[in-house]
Structure formats: structure tokens, C-alpha cells
């Protein structure tokens with residue numbers, strides 16, 4: 001594959017048919033796709049394999065967070081689907097992350113393994129509510145360092161934290177950033193947001209974008225506009 005689109009469209013649909021209808025209209029040159037908990041629970045591995053067979057790079061976003069053995073086995077099962085990226089929660093700890101990385105090292109067509117640091121829907125106050133008395137930025141820094149030490153390929157964080165991550169983890173360590181909101185779009189439940197242009201200027205490798213595309217009156221036009229904003233910001 002010679003193309004490397006920066007957008008990962010979050011296919012947060014309730015049914016396989018909606019996801020497939022979107023995938024039928026877009027070209028893998030213009031976006032990657034993400035299958036998350038809602039769609040995977042409804043449609044399962046068969047849908048993931050269909051998207052992979054359409055030549056899309058698929059990020060299977062199941063955010064595994066369990067004991068090391070369970071997460072390692074779940075990652076191995078995900079690898080068998082031919083996905084591009086799988087993820088775990090960094091707060092599952094270093095033993096869990098290392099077990100996942102080790103399990104994947106034995107897989108044919110090894111997917112990239114990335115760790116969610118602090119969900120983009122959380123701010124400092126939410127962190128405090130779960131007993132983490134530091135800022136989201138410092139917690140992202142701590143967990144991203146841990147993920148790197150455990151041999152992961154990158155992290156999920158907000159684009160706001162990418163410059164901090166880049167001080168200790170240069171490419172090819174990946175920064176995958178949800179919480180992307182084009183200017184004027186609805187913020188919804190996201191807290192640590194940036195526009196597509198700001199995110200790529202901050203150094204984000206891939207931008208995870210759901211509702212601003214999937215809920216737009218014309219999703220393809222919304223994707224095209226975002227791709228244009230990214231191209232302008234990179235030029």
C-alpha cells in the first residue's frame with residue numbers, strides 16, 4: 001500500500017449494514033476505518049474481515065483491559081482477523097502491556113499495538129473523581145512512557161498531548177488522536193479536543209474521527225473537507 005491516509009473513521013454504527021454502506025462509498029486511499037465496541041458487539045469478527053477484505057486498514061478498538069493472560073490471548077485473536085491496529089488500556093499496567101506485546105510478536109501479520117492513555121472524554125476533574133490526582137497531560141505522559149518501555153507501537157491520546165509525547169518518543173512511535181472536532185462542530189462528550197488542522201500541526205500521526213463524519217448530512221463531503229484541511233495544514 002503506497003497511500004497513508006491520516007483519518008481513521010470511527011464506524012460507531014449499531015448495525016453492520018450501515019458500516020458496510022459507508023465502506024462501499026469510500027476509497028481506502030482516503031481513510032482508514034475503526035471498529036469499536038458498539039459495532040463489534042453487534043456485528044462481530046465477520047464484519048471486521050469484510051472491511052479488511054475491501055482493502056481498508058482496520059483499527060480494532062476494543063480497548064482490552066484485563067489480566068495479562070486474558071489480554072495477550074485477546075490480542076492474538078484480534079491479529080487473526082488481519083487488522084492493522086489493536087489497542088489496550090495502558091492503565092492495565094506494565095505486565096499486561098508487555099504480555100500483549102510479547103503475544104503479538106509471535107503472530108503472522110502482526111498488527112500494531114497501541115495503548116489508550118487517558119480517554120479524551122476525561123478532564124482533570126474526572127481523573128480526580130477516580131483517584132488520580134494529577135493533570136490529564138501528566139497522566140498521559142506517565143502512561144505513554146510506560147507504553148513505550150513495554151515495547152508498544154504507540155499510544156492513543158488527545159492531540160493536545162502529542163508535543164509532550166514527542167519529547168521522549170519520536171516516530172515511528174505512533175500518536176493516534178481522537179477528540180477531533182472541525183471548527184463549529186458539536187463537541188458532545190469529548191473534553192480534550194482539537195481541530196483536524198491543529199492536530200496534524202501538533203504532530204499527530206492519525207486522527208480518529210466519528211460523529212463529525214458519520215452524523216454529517218453528507219458524510220463523504222465531511223470527510224473530504226477534513227482531508228483538505230489536513231492537506232493544507234501539512235503543506
Ligand SMILES: O=C(O)c1cc(=O)[nH]c(=O)n1[C@@H]1O[C@H](COP(=O)(O)O)[C@@H](O)[C@H]1O
Pocket residue numbers: 010012036061063087116118119120121156157178179180188190208209210211212
Ligand atoms: O481508542 C479510541 O479510539 C478512543 C480513545 C479515546 O480516548 N477517546 C475516543 O473518543 N476514542 C474513540 O474515538 C471515537 C471518537 O468518536 P467521535 O467523538 O464521534 O469523533 C470513538 O469511537 C471513541 O470510542
